[in-house]
Amino acid sequence: MEFLDFGHNPWLVVTSFVVALVAGATGLSLTRDLSEKSLSQRRLAIALGAVALGGGIWSMHFVAMLGLRLPILFYYDAAITLASALIAILMVALALVLLHFTERSRGIIIAAGAIVGAGILAMHYVGMAGMQLCKPVYTLQGVLGSSVLAIVLCILAIGVAYNERSNRTIAIGTLCFGVAVFSVHFLAMAGTNFVALKEIREFGPVISNEVMAVGVILSSFVIFGAFLWVGTTYLVPMQATEIPMTGVAQDEPSANQTPPIRIPCERDGGKVFIAAPDVAFVRADGHYTQVYTRTEKYFCVWPITEAVKRLEPTGFLRVHRSYIVNPKKVARFERTKDKGQCTFGEADLPPVPVSRSNLKAALTAFG
Known part of the structure; x- marks a missing residue:
């Protein structure tokens, strides 16, 4: 050859x-x-x-x-x-x-x-x-x-x-x-x-x-x-172009405070931004999440791991592999043997389970 x-x-x-x-x-x-x-x-x-x-x-x-x-x-x-x-x-x-x-x-x-x-x-x-x-x-x-x-x-x-x-x-x-x-x-x-x-x-x-x-x-x-x-x-400097959703309460930070994290969500084909303090809990939904506020539920493109990474530093608590809660919105915490449950003041919000592996952290957080 x-x-x-x-x-x-x-x-x-x-x-x-x-x-x-x-x-x-x-x-x-x-x-x-x-x-x-x-x-x-x-x-x-x-x-x-x-x-x-x-x-x-x-x-x-x-x-x-x-x-x-x-x-x-x-x-x-x-x-x-x-x-x-x-x-x-x-x-x-x-x-x-x-x-x-x-x-x-x-x-x-x-x-x-x-x-x-x-x-x-x-x-x-x-x-x-x-x-x-x-x-x-x-x-x-x-x-x-x-x-x-x-x-x-x-x-x-x-x-x-x-x-x-x-x-x-x-x-x-x-x-x-x-x-x-x-x-x-x-x-x-x-x-x-x-x-x-x-x-x-x-x-x-x-x-x-x-x-x-x-x-x-x-x-x-x-x-x-x-x-x-x-x-x-x-070449274009980053600008704050996100507009908060009408009707959702927004905390007004003072000059020395860091603005609250806003969670990008979707509703009716459009994007809305929910302030983290207004959220009661976040639930995993496959590779995405559902965000629950006092009166609404929103779809979010964040996976639960991303939600944990961004929201835990602001005070949110992971109580289950599929749930993180805002302790300030929890009205009642109940322990049943080696597990627990968080309930909220709003009747429309479902209770959130607390898993065995997260029970100790929940007991500490809720006193």
């Missing part, structure tokens, strides 16, 4: 790295602060983030492939090439769903990073399978090396970006993602040889490098445009 000599255009190599960085910054920025958005907004942001990250993986690969220099003419199978893009987008979408619709833990972050890494690998090798008149031949070292590198770097990228959703961690996560996509491609290419084929293996329509260049330019244009759109949010 006679292998072909090949090389790369250095300018397109650099361009491919820039595309990977821009895609990473766009996708990670689109999925920032989703806990404060409505369910429909979260779904849209995750879909756009998956297209940006997955489309960036695909675009980076084919920008680099446009710079591949071979001594023969070769083409691409359009169906296989499209399938490689869909694989990358769908696998990134799966990772983002895990990160934003389950209780985020170290295991979830590792799983999401591994899925993104596997998506990069799958996209690369499926995309390479679409080459016509030229067959890639892989080495075991190249496949294993690129696989380990993809998974490790993507776990690092997701771990950094989702440890604390700040501009700094998003920037570091973007760098890790860009390095992961770029280095995986070229490490895999270093372990790949090419042989010439005499005829086309027909599966779908065949496209030339010129047509592929047009498609890559269009996809990169969309990614760069989305990056500019998202990037403007970093």
Whole structure:
């Protein structure tokens, strides 16, 4: 088997790295602060983030492939090439769903990073399978090396970006993602040889490098445009644009007091903000929560873990794995053997159970 000599255009190599960085910054920025958005907004942001990250993986690969220099003419199978893009987008979408619709833990972050890494690998090798008149031949070292590198770097990228959703961690996560996509491609290419084929293996329509260049330019244009759109949010200072719901009592803080936390909720298709002092208790509802006030019940996009993290410092008490209460709203606490129950002064509010593991804290809080 006679292998072909090949090389790369250095300018397109650099361009491919820039595309990977821009895609990473766009996708990670689109999925920032989703806990404060409505369910429909979260779904849209995750879909756009998956297209940006997955489309960036695909675009980076084919920008680099446009710079591949071979001594023969070769083409691409359009169906296989499209399938490689869909694989990358769908696998990134799966990772983002895990990160934003389950209780985020170290295991979830590792799983999401591994899925993104596997998506990069799958996209690369499926995309390479679409080459016509030229067959890639892989080495075991190249496949294993690129696989380990993809998974490790993507776990690092997701771990950094989702440890604390700040501009700094998003920037570091973007760098890790860009390095992961770029280095995986070229490490895999270093372990790949090419042989010439005499005829086309027909599966779908065949496209030339010129047509592929047009498609890559269009996809990169969309990614760069989305990056500019998202990037403007970093230039605008944060402003208090939340408007309290009419009819809900709001505590007026003095000049030396910290304003009370307001919980983002939904009602009748709109967003309302409930001041924490007006809340009687919060109940887990799957991956979301229900917020109970004196007279109303609201849907909140926070998971119970997020509610605990934000409300416990303000005096709320966790009495059950599914409930946290505002002690100031509790009218009566009853103990029954190794469990308990909190009741409220309002007849419409249901009682809240106190679990065995939280009974001691409840006894201390209620004297």
